[in-house]
Amino acid sequence: MKTLLQFCPSFTPVVKLPVHDRKGVIGKVKRWSNVKLKAVNNEKDGVLLGAEKDESGSIVGFQYLSKSPAAADDAKVSSSHDIISNNEEEVIVDGDLAESTPTKVTYNIVFVTSEAAPYSKTGGLGDVCGSLPIALAARGHRVMVVTPRYLSGGPSDKKFASAVDLDCRIKVSCSGGVQDVAFFHEYRAGVDWVFVDHPSFHRPGNPYGDAYGAFGDNQFRFTLLCHAACEAPLVLPLGGFTYGEKCLFLANDWHAGLVPVLLAAKYRPYGVYKDARSIVVIHNLAHQGVEPASTYSNFGLPPEWYGALGWVFPTWARTHALDTGEAVNILKGAIVTADRILTVSQGYSWEITTPEGGNGLDELLTSRKTVVNGITNGIDINEWNPSLDEHIPSHYSLDDLTGKIECKIALQRELGLPVRPDVPLIGFIGRLDYQKGIDIILSGAQDLLQDDVQFVMLGSGEKQYEDWMRATEATFKDKYRGWVGFNVPISHRITAGCDILLMPSRFEPCGLNQLYAMRYGTIPVVHGTGGLGDTVKTFNPFADEGKGEGTGWAFKPLTRESMLDALWIAIETYRKHKPSWAGLMKRGMERDYSWDNAAVKYEEVFKWAFIDPPYVS
Numbered sequence: 001m002k003t004l005l006q007f008c009p010s011f012t013p014v015v016k017l018p019v020h021d022r023k024g025v026i027g028k029v030k031r032w033s034n035v036k037l038k039a040v041n042n043e044k045d046g047v048l049l050g051a052e053k054d055e056s057g058s059i060v061g062f063q064y065l066s067k068s069p070a071a072a073d074d075a076k077v078s079s080s081h082d083i084i085s086n087n088e089e090e091v092i093v094d095g096d097l098a099e100s101t102p103t104k105v106t107y108n109i110v111f112v113t114s115e116a117a118p119y120s121k122t123g124g125l126g127d128v129c130g131s132l133p134i135a136l137a138a139r140g141h142r143v144m145v146v147t148p149r150y151l152s153g154g155p156s157d158k159k160f161a162s163a164v165d166l167d168c169r170i171k172v173s174c175s176g177g178v179q180d181v182a183f184f185h186e187y188r189a190g191v192d193w194v195f196v197d198h199p200s201f202h203r204p205g206n207p208y209g210d211a212y213g214a215f216g217d218n219q220f221r222f223t224l225l226c227h228a229a230c231e232a233p234l235v236l237p238l239g240g241f242t243y244g245e246k247c248l249f250l251a252n253d254w255h256a257g258l259v260p261v262l263l264a265a266k267y268r269p270y271g272v273y274k275d276a277r278s279i280v281v282i283h284n285l286a287h288q289g290v291e292p293a294s295t296y297s298n299f300g301l302p303p304e305w306y307g308a309l310g311w312v313f314p315t316w317a318r319t320h321a322l323d324t325g326e327a328v329n330i331l332k333g334a335i336v337t338a339d340r341i342l343t344v345s346q347g348y349s350w351e352i353t354t355p356e357g358g359n360g361l362d363e364l365l366t367s368r369k370t371v372v373n374g375i376t377n378g379i380d381i382n383e384w385n386p387s388l389d390e391h392i393p394s395h396y397s398l399d400d401l402t403g404k405i406e407c408k409i410a411l412q413r414e415l416g417l418p419v420r421p422d423v424p425l426i427g428f429i430g431r432l433d434y435q436k437g438i439d440i441i442l443s444g445a446q447d448l449l450q451d452d453v454q455f456v457m458l459g460s461g462e463k464q465y466e467d468w469m470r471a472t473e474a475t476f477k478d479k480y481r482g483w484v485g486f487n488v489p490i491s492h493r494i495t496a497g498c499d500i501l502l503m504p505s506r507f508e509p510c511g512l513n514q515l516y517a518m519r520y521g522t523i524p525v526v527h528g529t530g531g532l533g534d535t536v537k538t539f540n541p542f543a544d545e546g547k548g549e550g551t552g553w554a555f556k557p558l559t560r561e562s563m564l565d566a567l568w569i570a571i572e573t574y575r576k577h578k579p580s581w582a583g584l585m586k587r588g589m590e591r592d593y594s595w596d597n598a599a600v601k602y603e604e605v606f607k608w609a610f611i612d613p614p615y616v617s
């Protein structure tokens with residue numbers, strides 16, 4: 001089917017929206033009329049009017065009212081928001097514009113995620129889901145992000161202040177009851193940010209827990225998120241139009257893992273979402289959403305779908321002789337039902353198919369390896385930009401690095417360390433847990449701190465590591481600072497002020513801090529695993545006719561000795577080989593970290609997802 005984008009100057013812009021009301025879902029959706037699509041980038045150019053729908057009712061294009069012939073000409077070029085289509089076929093521009101102009105395929109994309117910066121963030125998932133949607137929207141896709149409206153009663157609640165209640169309530173049947181769920185919405189940076197509202201998302205702490213540990217009802221809370229995310233494209237008239245059934249769900253990590261299962265088990269049997277596709281994006285396979293098998297009935301899924309989520313712990317992982325190891329595993333359910341599987345680097349996409357990196361799911365992932373791909377994350381180059389960063393005291397760039405020294409001095413002063421611009425300053429930022437190799441840092445820190453260096457750590461997590469940081473600070477007053485907590489401005493100042501960033505992660509699906517570091521002229525010393533191995537190239541001073549190559553050091557194996565060896569080589573290079581150090585900084589700062597490269601690769605995977613029929617239909 002061809003989609004027509006009509007340029008009709010006399011068209012009266014009245015848009016009637018469908019009200020979605022199906023069994024199991026009560027939609028209370030406003031009718032909006034005379035709606036100008038917010039997606040129109042520049043109103044002086046024209047207004048998007050009525051929607052073109054395919055036979056399933058999904059919107060595949062919009063009518064466009066141009067205000068000037070020049071604007072109509074511009075439209076031929078198909079700027080990011082002038083043409084919106086979730087149709088995979090060629091879009092034809094007709095009317096006065098004479099020849100047809102093929103344009104790229106665009107999709108209606110629905111991110112489902114437990115975190116999206118700046119609204120919520122405890123780690124890299126928040127960064128990715130806060131920036132990749134914007135990059136995809138800028139490339140012409142219609143993008144919605146569905147994430148909880150967390151209210152903790154603290155200052156962070158202000159982040160949701162611009163989101164308005166859409167006055168659309170749905171009822172979700174799960175956990176033996178019926179839950180009322182509301183939607184809030186903010187349109188920002190070309191993206192529809194949709195916040196799922198329910199009392200279980202309103203409590204002190206971070207998205208997953210508080211000082212007493214993980215919340216006991218996380219399975220329930222993220223089950224709600226997934227049900228709501230499946231309804232959102234059907235019931236929410238965002239910018240005047242629902243996204244419709246022909247959309248692409250990107251289910252991020254286990255929290256969103258029920259989405260592909262729901263599509264297969266709850267919607268497709270009733271003819272809904274036949275043309276939708278789903279991709280599970282694995283940011284961290286170590287967290288799978290595993291609960292006792294008896295909780296299956298909480299998901300609101302038909303009983304016959306138990307097999308999709310059913311999972312049996314290996315014998316060695318069972319707690320006692322009578323433990324049958326039976327459990328439900330949400331991420332497993334996503335892996336067996338999603339149309340495709342993505343990870344956040346190529347290295348990690350291979351590692352998860354091995355017994356060492358598969359966290360018990362390696363055989364399952366191997367069985368689906370024809371649809372497994374890895375795409376290295378990009379970063380938000382506006383938020384992480386040393387020449388504009390609002391959190392750092394002095395700005396700098398490759399052309400003028402004096403600001404970096406000023407950042408170093410300011411950091412030493414802020415942390416109460418001796419102000420010594422020449423001493424190697426090493427940093428670590430991250431969650432204090434097994435994944436990040438904190439135990440390796442602990443085992444090597446005493447030796448490292450014998451040297452004339454300074455070492456700064458920012459992180460929160462396991463109490464034993466937090467306590468160690470406090471104790472080490474007391475022992476090495478002039479050399480070590482441990483900042484226990486989660487603090488984004490400080491993380492920027494450490495990234496800018498340090499010379500070296502240490503990341504001895506045991507495994508690392510992608511890793512973002514090494515990318516931020518390189519952009520800030522801070523040299524990463526990393527364990528060469530997963531995305532760290534893919535993104536940090538070890539320095540070779542003899543390459544390129546003696547000019548050198550590489551952006552840091554990626555050491556292997558993960559031992560105290562190899563970490564210290566890599567650190568000492570880095571420290572010696574910093575002290576004695578200034579031109580080499582300058583080359584390392586330059587190569588790191590020059591690299592393209594923007595999401596554009598990754599977004600093109602994502603589009604390729606989207607295309608493949610729609611070429612195949614739904615994996616479970």
Ligand SMILES: Nc1ncnc2c1ncn2[C@@H]1O[C@H](COP(=O)(O)OP(=O)(O)O[C@H]2O[C@H](CO)[C@@H](O)[C@H](O)[C@H]2O)[C@@H](O)[C@H]1O
Pocket residue numbers: 122123124125127128283284344377429430431458459460485486487488491508509510511512513531
């Ligand atoms: N105490 C603190 N204060 C302030 N900021 C802090 C902080 N601790 C961590 N951060 C920030 O949180 C983010 C962490 O990102 P990472 O990619 O390193 O790890 P994470 O393991 O959370 O993400 C998972 O998902 C991402 C995204 O796909 C993958 O890159 C990664 O490998 C995978 O483990 C960075 O922006 C970092 O600055």
